[in-house]
Amino acid sequence: MNAKERMDELYELIDHHNRLYYEEDDPELSDYEYDRLSVELRQLEEAHPLLVRVDTPTRSVGGGVKRTLRKAAHDVPIVSLQDAFSKEEVDAFVERIRKEQPGVVFVVEKKIDGLTLVLRYRKGVLEEAITRGDGIIGESVYENALAVRGIPRRIPEPLDYLELRGEVYMSSESFASANEQQVLTGGKLYQNRRNSAAGAMRQLDPDIVARRQLDFFAFNLEIAQGKTFASHKETLEWLKNQGFVVSPDLREARTSEEVWSAIQDIAKSRHSLNYPLDGAVVKVDDLSMRQQLGMTSKVPRWAIAYKYPPEQKETILEDIAVQVGRTGRMTPLARLKPVRLAETTVARATLHNQAYMDEKDIRIGDTVLVQKAGDIIPEVVSVVREKRPEGTSRFIMPDRCPVCGSLAAKEEDGAHLYCTGDRCPAKDSRSLAYFVSKDAMNLEGFGPMAVEALISEGYIRDAADIYRLKEQKDILIEEGVVGKQKSVDS
Ligand SMILES: [Zn+2]
Structure with a gap:
């Protein structure tokens, strides 16, 4: 592995662990292990300044300072x-x-x-x-x-x-x-x-x-x-x-x-x-x-x-779409008749993979019981079999990527499929991110993360959608939701 590859890997890793630590309060690494990654990245950055990512975590809160808080003992132990x-x-x-x-x-x-x-x-x-x-x-x-x-x-x-x-x-x-x-x-x-x-x-x-x-x-x-x-x-x-x-x-x-x-x-x-x-x-x-x-x-x-038990509601599973993630993983996604559940409107839920759908015998047209796991992510709990319409059949995952048509293959875990295509657009949200930030939108603060969020939330699917967003650019700036336009020579 060359320096560039290792640095890319460290960027991904540190971003991931920062997110777990700061946003989800659920660290996987000890402070010691985390510090070692940061030190390695900083050394590589010093040796290869041209490869330093603009938004490098070594210059922000997560990576720039030690992330430990001072320990303090309780006077009265907190028991559950x-x-x-x-x-x-x-x-x-x-x-x-x-x-x-x-x-x-x-x-x-x-x-x-x-x-x-x-x-x-x-x-x-x-x-x-x-x-x-x-x-x-x-x-x-x-x-x-x-x-x-x-x-x-x-x-x-x-x-x-x-x-x-x-x-x-x-x-x-x-x-x-x-x-x-x-x-x-x-x-x-x-x-x-x-x-x-x-x-x-x-x-x-x-x-x-x-x-x-x-x-x-x-x-x-x-x-x-x-x-x-x-x-x-x-x-x-x-x-x-x-x-x-x-x-x-x-x-x-x-x-x-x-x-x-x-x-x-x-x-x-x-x-x-x-x-x-x-x-x-x-x-x-x-x-x-x-x-x-x-x-x-x-x-x-x-x-x-x-x-309180999680709130559950019945709704109709109208369709199953296969989504391709940035890693190429193909995931079946249930499109649900929208239903109000634990503060939000739920219109889709992940069905994980073929084995999951088979085990619960989930079919298009079924009436299903949905809940939010830990009141967060919607999931299909079970099928209401009495309400199954005539003529349904088992859903079978496609053997080709729905985005680029390349052959699908099994991941090492044997449960998930992935797209084998080299140039699959679904895997390419980073180039879309570049397009958004530099060429089309010319806005600050529109990094790859924002684009991924926009894609996964369904705001944008392709370049045409980005132009649609661009039309609203002035409103977005006015309301302070995105940064000011960069000057051409900055
Ligand atoms: Zn593909």
């Missing part, structure tokens, strides 16, 4: 709550506590799907903000916390020490506007609000956090030196007076029926809220009762988290 997935489990929890603590009052709260953050205030001033980490040791994200809306730097009542927990999350509006920016200027779309909030909080640049417009709900007070509270509700009331936004619409309940009906009400409102929910939390309100109930070896005995 006991999970419940059925009414029976919730009922059993409520009845057990009612037996031990007659007269108990429960509070039912929304469980916001974000990133848990511990805040520490000394003499009324924010001193530290720590991520959950493994529950014992987290990472300090103090600078970033200052860029989150709803985290006051200073509070009116200056206790010697205050520690509280809350959830950093991305509202529907922030998520939509971040993705608009991605489509038109940046690159890959954010798939998941939790991950983009968490990824932003791990950035080393608070400006990025500010741009992603994150918010904070306080949900539990841990330590308040010099103050005593009788109930959870009192603590939330006090936090509210200190300028925090507390988890909204807390419901009181005394019986298992009341608890369950509160959980159901939250479920109904779930997809019309401005913040993402993944469940409801049932807690004992009285703080001294909580102490008496204590903990098992793993979880507090005074709280339970009910997780």
Whole structure:
């Protein structure tokens, strides 16, 4: 492998791992392994300056600085709550506590799907903000916390020490506007609000956090030196007076029926809220009762988290199209009769490969049950066999690439097909990217990533579409979604 090939490989690798780390909060490499890739790339760049990519990651946040955040220990270990997935489990929890603590009052709260953050205030001033980490040791994200809306730097009542927990999350509006920016200027779309909030909080640049417009709900007070509270509700009331936004619409309940009906009400409102929910939390309100109930070896005995099942809907599978990706992989894609599901309209879902379609016996014309896996990517769960029309047949993957007509071959994994054509246009989005950025659009900020996003989202398929976009160029610039036109000699 020559230097150019190795550099291209490193660019791909580092881009990939930066994305996992910063956008999806899901790193595959240790910091050590990552640093070694960066060092190797930097050395190659120094030796071959003409081969340096304009947008090299060694000059941006991801590659230019060490990506480690300072570790910080928690005063109060963060333990998970006991999970419940059925009414029976919730009922059993409520009845057990009612037996031990007659007269108990429960509070039912929304469980916001974000990133848990511990805040520490000394003499009324924010001193530290720590991520959950493994529950014992987290990472300090103090600078970033200052860029989150709803985290006051200073509070009116200056206790010697205050520690509280809350959830950093991305509202529907922030998520939509971040993705608009991605489509038109940046690159890959954010798939998941939790991950983009968490990824932003791990950035080393608070400006990025500010741009992603994150918010904070306080949900539990841990330590308040010099103050005593009788109930959870009192603590939330006090936090509210200190300028925090507390988890909204807390419901009181005394019986298992009341608890369950509160959980159901939250479920109904779930997809019309401005913040993402993944469940409801049932807690004992009285703080001294909580102490008496204590903990098992793993979880507090005074709280339970009910997780909502993913929303599923029936729709018609109208067609199966075979899509060819940039690596040449041929993927069958279900075209669905559009259906509203977990906040978005779903019109297609991946069917992965022949084996997947065969196993679920998925056919064109079928009525299928769809859901979003982890409420992110739509998938076909199953076929409603009773509703299958007459005359359907098994879908068979074509033996040629639908884009260029070259023969298809099996990938090494034996499951997927790929196009063997050397000059397949589907594999060529990079040249399209060049066309967009330099010749047709003459715009800054229209890199290969943006083009890939535009293609995969169906905005552009070919050069004609790019001209169509070009006609809207002035509007795009005016609205600030893409950069200003470059001058000819720049
Ligand atoms: Zn092809």
